[in-house]
Amino acid sequence: MDAAATALCERLGLELPIIQAPMAGVQGSALALAVSGAGGLGSLPCAMLGHDGIRSELSAITAGSLKPYNVNFFCHTPPVPDVERETAWRRRLGPYYRELGIDPEQIPAGAGRTPFDELTADILSEFRPPVVSFHFGLPAPALVARVKAWGPMILSSATTVDEARWLEANGVDVIIAQGLEAGGHRGMFLSEDVTTQIGMFSLLPQIIEAVGVPVIAAGGIADATGVAAALRLGAAAVQIGTSYLLCHEATTSAVHRAALTSAAAKHTALTNVFTGRPARGIVNRIVAEVGPLAPDAPRFPLATSAILPLRAKAESVGSDAFSPLWSGQNATGCKEIPAAALTQELAAKL
Numbered sequence: 001m002d003a004a005a006t007a008l009c010e011r012l013g014l015e016l017p018i019i020q021a022p023m024a025g026v027q028g029s030a031l032a033l034a035v036s037g038a039g040g041l042g043s044l045p046c047a048m049l050g051h052d053g054i055r056s057e058l059s060a061i062t063a064g065s066l067k068p069y070n071v072n073f074f075c076h077t078p079p080v081p082d083v084e085r086e087t088a089w090r091r092r093l094g095p096y097y098r099e100l101g102i103d104p105e106q107i108p109a110g111a112g113r114t115p116f117d118e119l120t121a122d123i124l125s126e127f128r129p130p131v132v133s134f135h136f137g138l139p140a141p142a143l144v145a146r147v148k149a150w151g152p153m154i155l156s157s158a159t160t161v162d163e164a165r166w167l168e169a170n171g172v173d174v175i176i177a178q179g180l181e182a183g184g185h186r187g188m189f190l191s192e193d194v195t196t197q198i199g200m201f202s203l204l205p206q207i208i209e210a211v212g213v214p215v216i217a218a219g220g221i222a223d224a225t226g227v228a229a230a231l232r233l234g235a236a237a238v239q240i241g242t243s244y245l246l247c248h249e250a251t252t253s254a255v256h257r258a259a260l261t262s263a264a265a266k267h268t269a270l271t272n273v274f275t276g277r278p279a280r281g282i283v284n285r286i287v288a289e290v291g292p293l294a295p296d297a298p299r300f301p302l303a304t305s306a307i308l309p310l311r312a313k314a315e316s317v318g319s320d321a322f323s324p325l326w327s328g329q330n331a332t333g334c335k336e337i338p339a340a341a342l343t344q345e346l347a348a349k350l
């Protein structure tokens, strides 16, 4: 292994410089435990868990293992609800509600995803996870200071060189360079302009040059050759999401699994129609017809509730037409095997 990877593994107590990307909505503690057990770093995504869920999943992890693990949070500022914009959006989706027999008046408004807050910091201080990672920048400085109190390593995603510099200046220990290939939400937080987003092969060396902290490569890495190449480019570790989506321990839905193994997985796009924020997923009916990037979508995460009943109804008859089929640009590494076996395969060329 290269020096940067060896040093980060030592700091994090890992055997392998492989981080299983936190993936809200498609995994819980089981996947994290499996990857940590194999010597990588398993991650628990908390954005969709709620406080009780976070507590019970952290209990499951700490009861099941003494190995290092990562706990991940979104840290967006919740928008002020905009009734006019949300009503207009539901009107735009009206033909779909009619087609599926859904009464739009009965759809409850919901947050969709919650950011890191004081109560979460209270829960974390009981468990003292060794690694905490953030997406969409960082929480307010007082909250970051509370997390730092017990000395975890703090990670956050950068999608541009400017974001990497900002994160380093604001006290992040390790930066995740999230290339444009990556599945799921763009971690972008200094700009909303998707034309600022660049691929991993361009982003990684520029961030390594710009900051003094270790840099993790994320986006489009799907096999052992890709892992070795990222480390050769100077990454201290890799963070891999999409390839873990079919693993036995993932809770990926049936329609999502089917899409990932079909020819459709060759065509992904950044879309905001599911949550209001750009995220990469396989192009399906709603993305093609309403997106991929709809300027009138409610602000993140308020777009979530309008889609949920369409998704539930369609999935009940086996259709993925309204489901977020998050995937990176390279789904060829997805395998229906235990996550520990996949982690070992990914490490085979180190």
Ligand SMILES: Cc1cc2nc3c(=O)[nH]c(=O)nc-3n(C[C@H](O)[C@H](O)[C@H](O)COP(=O)(O)O)c2cc1C
Pocket: 021, 022, 023, 024, 026, 045, 046, 047, 072, 073, 134, 135, 157, 178, 181, 182, 183, 184, 185, 218, 219, 220, 221, 239, 240, 241, 242, 243, 326, 327, 328, 329, 330
């Ligand atoms: C299904 C899915 C859900 C994701 N959810 C999160 C999340 O909750 N938090 C986060 O920091 N990143 C999330 N990501 C992004 C990953 O951290 C990472 O950037 C990405 O998976 C790397 O690219 P790859 O999917 O090509 O391996 C998600 C990615 C996927 C595919």
